[in-house]
Amino acid sequence: MSKQINVALIGNPNTGKTSVFNALTGLNQKVGNYPGITVEKKEGVCKLPRGVKAHIIDLPGTYSLNASSIDENVVIELLLNKNDKDYPDVAVLISDVENLKRNLLLFTQIKDLKIPTILVINMADRMNRKGISLNIPVLEQKLNTSIALISTRKNEGIQRLKDLINNYKELSLEPCLDTSTIDVDYFERLKKAFPNQDLFKLWLVITHDVNFGKMTRQELDFSEFKTKSHSDLKRLQQKETIKRYQFINEVLKEGQTVDVSKATGYRERLDIILTHKVWGYVIFFVILLTIFQAIYDWASVPMDFIDASFASLSDWVKVTFSPGVFTDLLAEGIIAGIGGIVIFIPQIAFLFLFISVLEESGYMSRVVFLMDRIMRRFGLSGKSVVPLISGTACAIPAIMATRNIENWKERLITILVTPFTTCSARLPVYLIIIALVIPEGRFLGLSYQALTLMLLYLIGFGMAVFSAYILDKILKTKSKSFFIIEMPSYKIPLFKNVAITVIEKTKTFIFEAGKIILAISIILWVLASYGPGKQFNNAETIISAEYQNLNKIDLEDKIAAHKLEYSYIGIIGKTIEPAIKPLGYDWKIGIALITSFAAREVFIGTLATIYSVGSSDVEQEETIKQKMAAEVYPNGNKIFTLASGISLLLFYAFAMQCMSTLAIVKRETNSWKWPLIQLFVMTFIAYVVALIAFQLLK
Amino acid sequence: MSFTIADLKKGERGIITDISSDAIPLKLLEMGCLPGNVVELIQVAPFSDPMYLDINGSHLAIRKETAELILIEKTLDE
Numbered sequence: 001m002s003k004q005i006n007v008a009l010i011g012n013p014n015t016g017k018t019s020v021f022n023a024l025t026g027l028n029q030k031v032g033n034y035p036g037i038t039v040e041k042k043e044g045v046c047k048l049p050r051g052v053k054a055h056i057i058d059l060p061g062t063y064s065l066n067a068s069s070i071d072e073n074v075v076i077e078l079l080l081n082k083n084d085k086d087y088p089d090v091a092v093l094i095s096d097v098e099n100l101k102r103n104l105l106l107f108t109q110i111k112d113l114k115i116p117t118i119l120v121i122n123m124a125d126r127m128n129r130k131g132i133s134l135n136i137p138v139l140e141q142k143l144n145t146s147i148a149l150i151s152t153r154k155n156e157g158i159q160r161l162k163d164l165i166n167n168y169k170e171l172s173l174e175p176c177l178d179t180s181t182i183d184v185d186y187f188e189r190l191k192k193a194f195p196n197q198d199l200f201k202l203w204l205v206i207t208h209d210v211n212f213g214k215m216t217r218q219e220l221d222f223s224e225f226k227t228k229s230h231s232d233l234k235r236l237q238q239k240e241t242i243k244r245y246q247f248i249n250e251v252l253k254e255g256q257t258v259d260v261s262k263a264t265g266y267r268e269r270l271d272i273i274l275t276h277k278v279w280g281y282v283i284f285f286v287i288l289l290t291i292f293q294a295i296y297d298w299a300s301v302p303m304d305f306i307d308a309s310f311a312s313l314s315d316w317v318k319v320t321f322s323p324g325v326f327t328d329l330l331a332e333g334i335i336a337g338i339g340g341i342v343i344f345i346p347q348i349a350f351l352f353l354f355i356s357v358l359e360e361s362g363y364m365s366r367v368v369f370l371m372d373r374i375m376r377r378f379g380l381s382g383k384s385v386v387p388l389i390s391g392t393a394c395a396i397p398a399i400m401a402t403r404n405i406e407n408w409k410e411r412l413i414t415i416l417v418t419p420f421t422t423c424s425a426r427l428p429v430y431l432i433i434i435a436l437v438i439p440e441g442r443f444l445g446l447s448y449q450a451l452t453l454m455l456l457y458l459i460g461f462g463m464a465v466f467s468a469y470i471l472d473k474i475l476k477t478k479s480k481s482f483f484i485i486e487m488p489s490y491k492i493p494l495f496k497n498v499a500i501t502v503i504e505k506t507k508t509f510i511f512e513a514g515k516i517i518l519a520i521s522i523i524l525w526v527l528a529s530y531g532p533g534k535q536f537n538n539a540e541t542i543i544s545a546e547y548q549n550l551n552k553i554d555l556e557d558k559i560a561a562h563k564l565e566y567s568y569i570g571i572i573g574k575t576i577e578p579a580i581k582p583l584g585y586d587w588k589i590g591i592a593l594i595t596s597f598a599a600r601e602v603f604i605g606t607l608a609t610i611y612s613v614g615s616s617d618v619e620q621e622e623t624i625k626q627k628m629a630a631e632v633y634p635n636g637n638k639i640f641t642l643a644s645g646i647s648l649l650l651f652y653a654f655a656m657q658c659m660s661t662l663a664i665v666k667r668e669t670n671s672w673k674w675p676l677i678q679l680f681v682m683t684f685i686a687y688v689v690a691l692i693a694f695q696l697l698k
Numbered sequence: 699m700s701f702t703i704a705d706l707k708k709g710e711r712g713i714i715t716d717i718s719s720d721a722i723p724l725k726l727l728e729m730g731c732l733p734g735n736v737v738e739l740i741q742v743a744p745f746s747d748p749m750y751l752d753i754n755g756s757h758l759a760i761r762k763e764t765a766e767l768i769l770i771e772k773t774l775d776e
């Protein structure tokens with residue numbers, strides 16, 4: 001018989017909960033040296049001796065049980081709800097040895113909820129450097145619990161933690177503090193009114209209610225106890241906090257000694273430069289430039305290799321399988337489409353690599369510090385910088401990362417403008433069009449093409465900030481504004497953590513994109529290969545009659561093109577053509593625009609499929625780029641010119657073309673209102689800007 | 699004369715004396731900003747905002763508007 005127990009990992013932000021989670025479950029959740037990496041509940045399983053299965057729940061970090069942001073709220077909601085299927089049988093409180101005092105505050109609160117609580121003191125490897133020594137037996141006795149001193153970096157102490165979890169029944173349920181002493185009268189009345197309820201829990205629900213104002217699961221009627229004014233309650237909470245710290249100081253006086261003279265650290269020295277009024281910004285700018293350089297320049301070597309491999313794969317398919325429509329679909333639609341994504345692996349990996357190193361080192365908090373005042377001008381928070389930077393990889397995790405912004409208005413604005421930042425899905429489109437329409441040549445040592453790309457990134461970022469400014473003026477939401485960010489100590493990024501982030505994220509990107517491309521390629525191919533009516537079915541006779549003295553190859557080309565034009569997809573494209581003609585696009589690009597509303601990276605795959613159906617299969621091993629370059633209007637003019645290219649680039653820079661982002665925004669804002677506004681406003685801006693650009697340049 | 703954290707200069711320390719303003723977020727108190735604790739100003743961003751502090755061993759940054767609410771007594775070490 002196997003038994004299952006629920007184990008919740010709780011602790012202050014950035015204490016290593018996810019690292020412990022990964023060590024226990026063998027999973028690879030994202031770890032980073034920035035408070036607020038984990039923003040939602042994550043679950044895994046750990047097998048313990050005697051057939052016990054531990055169901056481990058990793059939670060966002062929280063400083064206390066009084067939530068002040070959405071991610072922290074997850075923890076409180078779980079602990080206050082005994083009926084939750086994940087309600088823990090045992091809580092594992094993860095603390096950081098460097099900040100033990102502060103971490104113990106949360107410990108005392110959890111313990112007062114009468115949940116069996118194990119105290120984990122993590123980062124034991126840093127004790128020497130900080131001159132900290134602990135008397136574990138004394139701490140265990142004073143705190144009335146079992147302690148595991150561990151280091152997930154050195155993989156030490158995990159076994160002891162497992163043993164403790166296995167024996168959780170032996171833990172004492174004695175609370176640390178009698179909360180009712182902060183206001184005897186008030187608690188006496190509470191007790192009378194709800195004799196069956198736990199007092200501390202009642203107290204938490206009441207204060208939580210007041211602070212969060214959106215409780216839904218009320219079985220109890222507190223109305224009479226909310227008579228206390230907000231500030232009275234707050235005063236009581238202050239009193240409670242002071243009492244808890246008194247208790248903790250008492251405990252640590254005997255359990256912990258810190259020899260400051262032994263403490264060494266590069267925090268102070270690094271902070272002098274990295275957060276400096278001038279040098280701080282210079283360094284930040286240099287880092288951004290380096291990232292950019294890496295993405296554009298260093299990545300090109302592996303990219304050329306991938307490009308060549310896919311071209312030969314495509315050839316191989318054409319040679320190996322019997323010629324026919326299916327081979328075409330495979331070789332020129334699907335393989336070309338997927339190749340169009342795979343080729344960006346090096347760039348996307350570089351991007352994730354840099355972002356993950358910035359996070360793991362502890363530098364990200366410094367950027368938040370440097371940027372807060374500037375961002376506030378635009379109605380954002382310093383903490384918005386993190387979503388805006390990681391939005392260059394993908395808007396989805398970026399929008400999730402806004403959860404640790406305390407102020408709802410700042411958070412909402414950040415969510416709304418993040419999709420303007422140039423995400424990696426735009427890269428494939430940008431690069432191919434830049435290569436097509438921007439001339440070669442250099443300006444101050446930088447190629448025009450690289451400059452264009454850089455400009456596109458700046459435009460995206462500028463647009464995000466500009467619309468934040470507008471939104472700040474428009475939105476009337478009033479919300480308490482405050483801002484606290486912890487500055488973690490610097491850590492040398494752990495290779496494993498960085499590698500995991502890079503590999504996992506890149507893999508997800510490729511597979512997600514791959515799936516959509518595959519599906520859309522097939523649908524498109526079907527829609528392009530069949531059509532209604534005479535024009536499609538009698539294409540051969542019509543064209544042969546029209547062009548009697550063409551050679552066979554040209555004739556077949558004409559027939560294929562004619563068929564495509566009257567196929568289902570052709571009809572759809574032709575229908576929307578009037579709307580996009582002023583932007584400089586033909587109906588084939590129009591189709592690609594439609595499909596890329598599902599996901600931007602589908603653009604190239606779509607064109608690859610359409611072009612391959614639309615030509616007889618004679619001109620071989622052309623890359624998609626060459627095909628695009630060769631596309632002409634019936635009158636012989638090129639389709640991809642400087643004007644239409646720039647117009648397309650700008651359209652992609654601004655349009656909201658990502659279903660997944662819309663879905664996440666819906667989830668994070670809890671309404672369809674905001675994602676729909678995003679969809680319409682962004683697409684409208686994109687249309688207008690692209691229109692102006694094309695009309696000016698043509 | 700009473701000082702607030704916002705009056706500290708880089709490298710200066712003080713002892714927190716009063717936190718009774720309602721506008722001080724509870725979270726800050728929970729992070730150790732309580733009467734009797736030592737606070738040191740480590741670094742300021744341009745226009746002294748935000749301020750990077752060491753409060754009772756916690757390293758954190760807060761905005762100037764919050765720092766102005768926390769009363770301190772300057773300590774005259776060194």
Ligand SMILES: Nc1nc2c(ncn2[C@@H]2O[C@H](COP(=O)(O)OP(=O)(O)OP(=O)(O)O)[C@@H](O)[C@H]2O)c(=O)[nH]1
Pocket residue numbers: 011012013014015016017018019020030031032033034035036037038039059060061062122123124125126150151152153154360491494497
């Ligand atoms: N030196 C050292 N660093 C550690 C140890 N455990 C974790 N870290 C580092 O501490 C940082 C935070 O780790 P996470 O596991 O992301 O912490 P978390 O508690 O899940 O953080 P949030 O999800 O943001 O609340 C990372 O940079 C880890 O590499 C340890 O035992 N020793």
Ligand SMILES: [Mg+2]
Pocket residue numbers: 017018019030031037038059060061
């Ligand atoms: Mg985490």
